[in-house]
Amino acid sequence: MKHDISLLVESLLVADRLAAEGIVNELTQDVSPISIIETLIVPALEHIGRGWEDGSVALSQVYMGGRICEKMVNILLPPGAPDRKDQPRMALCVLQDHHLLGKQIVYSLLRAAGFELLDYGNISVDEVVKRVKSDGIKVLLISVLMLPSALKIRKVTTAFDDMGLDVKIVVGGAPFKFDDQLFQVVGADAMCTTASSVVPVIEKIMEVSHGN
Amino acid sequence: METDHMTSLERVLTTLGHNEPDRVPLFLFLTMHGAKELGLSIKDYFSRGEHVVQGQLKLLEKYGHDCIYNFYHAPLEVEAWGGEVVYCEDGPPNSGTPFIKDIKEIDSLEPPLIDACTCLEKVLTSARLLKEHVQDQVPIIGVVMSPFSLPVMQLGFNKYIELIYESPLLFRRLMEVNTRFCVNWANAQLDAGSTAICYFDPVSSPTIIPRELYLKTGFKVAKNTIAQINGPTATHLASGRGLSIVDDLVKTGTDIMGSSSLEDLGRVKAACRGKLTVLGDLNGIGMCGWTPEQAEEEVKKAIAAAGPGGGFLLSDNHGEIPFQVPDEVLLAISRAVRQWGQYPLDWISS
Structure with missing residues (x-):
């Protein structure tokens, strides 16, 4: 999964939606949606966030990466799906x-x-x-x-x-x-x-x- | 405390030539503080060019800094395009709902004519009147939003980023229209008496877009626009980082770079030495809570990092000092520059 995280980060940083979707889609056969989110998508976004913090990643990359991931997660886990987080309002x-x-x-x-x-x-x-x-x-x-x-x-x-x-x-x-x-x-x-x-x-x- | 031997303009020109003047020039980018001086609300203050003239002259007398800042607020340009300005009591006016609702409107967008806009005419009036008052003693700084950064207010930030990445043709068309406006607006201010133009371009900062994308977009726009502006320019990234694009900024033809307090001022100065004058980098937000003693320390730190050799203008890091910054802090900054900014800066080595 580590390798996939860096590939996903790479595609998100250049706003390559198709490449990002390809990486995620390949996993959906064997891995549950919630696991893909928690072990791949969230770590990739955290990596990008750390880059923003240290100045090596720009705001536009954070925005475009987040937008691509939001769309992928909406497909993996539609709003209201039972696997979504038990959370405060x-x-x-x-x-x-x-x-x-x-x-x-x-x-x-x-x-x-x-x-x-x-x-x-x-x-x-x-x-x-x-x-x-x-x-x-x-x-x-x-x-x-x-x-x-x-x-x-x-x-x-x-x-x-x-x-x-x-x-x-x-x-x-x-x-x-x-x-x-x-x-x-x-x-x-x-x-x-x-x-x-x-x-x-x-x-x-x-x-x-x-x-x- | 030493007395000044040069006029403000002589001081600034000397430092722009990368030589040491009599002391470090101080640019206090005060916009809303003029309203305080005149006892007016921010909205009333900006309603007439004459108010801004009185405000700027009072501020100049009070703080003895080295520039007149004939900048009203960023949404003024949006008003010229037909957008809305939202005033508040304790801060700079904000631009309202973006006036380009659908990116397809870009195809038929045309820039406003400068002399047909009352809001722009006010700025030109104040530039003319200020020039009559200060002649060639004090530089008058005019301001434009760069064609590349204006769309944040025209379209909204998120839609604009999407446009940059996903709609190259419409992006190109918007840049062409905005460049025409920006060049006309900058040159009208220079004709009215402004000495130099501050080219606000925060979207070009590596804080906002990666350098590879900047080189294909904001860099080309800046190079083309600045070449058509008939006077010196200062590129201001409005608190955004700029160290990694210093050499690119040089190639755009700009003379000055606004530095962010997020970066090491000494490193910025080293990268700019002999190529760009550094403008910065006192933390404007931090300034709201400084004591006079802290203000003095911050001024000393900045001068020690970037003062030697000239090529340095001391200012805040954003290009606009917050309304909340108290007068005693500004007075302390002004005193500290006079005490610690006299060249030669022998105290630094000791």
Whole structure:
């Protein structure tokens, strides 16, 4: 499988969808879909995420790779399939910002890792608080590009505290990369510097909530 | 503390010639802080060119830096194309929903005429008035979004990346249209009194696209566009990395490179020495929480890394200082440059 991971990474980095599909399709005869996702697709995306972190992989490669994998996983494991993750209810948004790329990358990567999540898109603070409550969301992921959007997260965390809602907030995006203390300033529970690092953060949140 | 012996323009031209001027030039890329100075909201401030003139002159007097920054905000260009600008109280205006809804619209897209756009005319008015005030004492920096980076606002980031990878013909057509606009817009600003043009091109950064793809796309676009701009240009990658494409940037014909605080400034300077002037790289986001003492330390660090030999302009790393950066930090930066930026920089070796 190790060899397949590097082949898949190679094809994803050049956005070669057909090559990526070929590698995955060859395995579907003998390996279960969930195993292909967990032992091939997720490690490949994590590898690309590490490259983004150290500067050797570009954002466009992360995006195109995630998009290709999301499509493959949707075929391997259609939405609602019983093998999809047993997970807390999650939603993803940007706060009053039309820079949607980061959100889209996280969405694709989480779905490619077998998670289901609601995409709230570009939304106001008041609206996100209302929807999180009505949808029973337990983990809210917020992607930002601009500093004012990052600072708005404080209003979201305050509103959740005031309403007594137990929602974990995971944030990511450029302002957090340039100031690694900022996520605490805005009251978030965790910060991710890459889209693929969201997966272990959510798994940790799941462990803690199951432990309780 | 030493007094200055050169005008700002002399200082900047000397460093651009890769020689040491009297001190390290300081470019404070302040846009929204002018609104604070005039007691206006950001939206009101940018509604009239005269406000920007007053704001820039007040900032120049207060901080004594070495440039006038006649940049309003990035979505101003989108407004010229018929897009929407979304203002907020505490940050730069954002571009609204991308105005190209379907990539097929690119086929019939035509660039706006500069003199038919009220929003662009404001910028030209402020350039003219600022030039009357500062004459040839202080350089006036105009700004364009590169033809290669503008589509992030025209189409949305994800659709644009898909276009680059999957629709080469439409991509080429969009670059052709955007280049026409960019060249006209840059030259109109130069004609109105701007000294140089900052060519914002974040999508060309290896942070956003791999170098192999850049060489086939953003590099060619930049080379073609910059050749048609009738004045000096600074390529700014807006916090994105640039070290691995320094030699490519040189070939685009640009004179200055904006450096990111994600990279080692000393290494960037070594790669650019004698070829490109380095502009950077104080962390704008970090600056929001600095104390004056931290500001002084950061200025010293940057000067020590990139000051020797000239070819260095001290600035933030993004090309726009956040609204949240307090005045005392900016004053501390300005003081520190005067204290630690006097050439020769003998204190570095000691």
